[in-house]
Amino acid sequence: MKKYILPIGILIISVFFLNQFIEPKEEKKAIPTEAKTFPVPEIISPMERGKAILLSKGDSERRLTKSEIVKAGKEVKELEVHPYYMMTVSFFAAEKPEMKVTEWDPEKGEEYAPDSQEFFGFVKPGFKTLIIRAKWQDGTSAIYMAKIRVKKEYSYQDVLSPNLDEYTVMGIFDSSEPGDEAMPESKIGLYRTTSLHLFGGANDLKNTYPELESKKLPTYYIFYQGKVIFAAENYEELNQYLTRDKNLLYKGESENWAATLAVRQKLGNGNLRLTVRYHKNDQKPLEPFTFIIDGPGVRAEGTLELNESGMGEMDLPMHVQLSEKDKITCTISWEGKEETITLDVK
Template identity: 35%
Template sequence: MKKTVLPTIIILLSVFLINIFIQKDIDKETIVAKNMPVPVIQSGNQSVEPVLLFKDNGKITKTLVDKAVHKAHAVNVNPYGEVEIKLPDNDAPLKLSEWDPKTGRELQPFEGGYIPVLANEPGTRVIIIRVETDAGPAVYLGKINVLKLYSFQELLHPAGNVYTILVFSEGESGIREVPSGDETKYVTREVRGTVAEFKEKYHGLDIKNLPTIYVFHQGAIIFRSEDMKELQSFITDISTTFFLGESENWQVELRARQNLSEGTAELFITYKGQDEKPKKMDFHLSGRGWSWGSSGKIPDESGKIFSSSDMRYKLSEIDSIPIELTWDGKKEEIILAYRKNPY
């Protein structure tokens, strides 16, 4: 009996001492974290705090990163969303870089506090965050997860202001870059295969015949055809698109004259409320990748306001455009919906 009691006591004592040391390490890490200003990773309404790798000077190792990756929470970001990393209430500079899990090395650093989101590369990315504050230097690790929302996402151009033209054609499976007129505005890719292959792989698209052509803006389909001449017309010909909306107080019309490379927009706002017409008003519109607003607009004698602007982004039938109107301490939001030529 005595022979078995002693080893048991030794084991229990060892476990107790190990737990004390572990708790001390946890407490030490917690104290360090509390004494340091902690960065915040933000995307839209989401925000997470990164994991502290070490305070003061140290060396980033693969083992250290692998442990931190399991502890860190990822912020989810849409394919064309934005990720900002900053120190709340602190102007201390941040240095950001990406960690490559395959090679166990840091990649090139990022400029400023924004992480460029690569829409065509969905998945988790590991970010190294270096801070310099009055409390001393520290290194953190954060994660962002670029969501995969489209079956064709890897085919899209990663920049939100560049259109993607995909031409699905028959042939040996593969993807070919096609020279475009202005690659700062749109890129063209030919995707070869069979109808059966495309239906299985790109289930979000309605491909029944080949060729089938799609034009995308930030994942949204703004054009579809099986005729290359129609595509050429869509790219080069100027067309007018109308959007209308109204409330008890206002009637709004937006006219966009555009092709895929350039265009202008005209906004007609008419006050129709029962009260005296406003002396001044502000408006703000927003859409996929663009916004437009103005303040201090003065209605004419009939209560009408006119404004115009360049419109770089191609508007289409699928768009639904909110406009916010502010006047005399009041505010309204009206949704402008597509209408065929109302005249």
């Protein structure tokens, strides 16, 4: 019997030391159940989505400090988004919390709210820090953080209006040739004006903003959501575009259809009216049909139905500049057939 005492004693001591040194380490690595199940929101845009991180639980109204924002920022994964793309915050939970979304200003150490809490977007390229404050009906509350990087897609993106729905009216002048630098005043909510001064004339313009094609200064541009919708070489032409309506009428026919596109150009309130008519003598289409309008900077599509007179109409908003020389097409698809009508100014 004695020859078995020593191995049993060693076994008991080994188990004792394993319990003392292995189990505590596993307890340190354990994640509380509450942290695993606490809801975490997602930032969703048309082409990307990413998760926020939980900053703190409890008081969702408390003031945040720069140090905790900087510390948390090292842990959160950034979401890359396109300028002007609308985003939203969603919890994907059965019970939606009351929510407030703000952007953190790292220089001032303050938060400020976007124009809309439901959908929002950004223009200027670079990093943005979002703070999400949520509170549920049962009193549970939390603060989350997300980091976004807005892509730079235009060389002039930094000087565009930060308001997604505003136009930007830009005047570019040659600093080496002082002269009349007339510019309209901004109309907040409609357009914002900005003046740029370049020392190298048109060559400097090409190097600084390669997308802009002007060959001399001064030059004027109007942008909408990053795109050039108007260009002029003198202030009078710019002012006329900003203050007056311009009406154009495009017409065309195909074998079975006739189409008219009435264009009313007015900054912030332009529109297109499409009128189509089935001009064959045989039975007109009874089912709804689709159309696609395509032209320089213009693309619109929809569904129409003919009335008793064999005509269909639709009004569409317009934000671009069209001219008398532009060619526009209207493609109509019905009953398994398709025809494309070329529209010209008449």
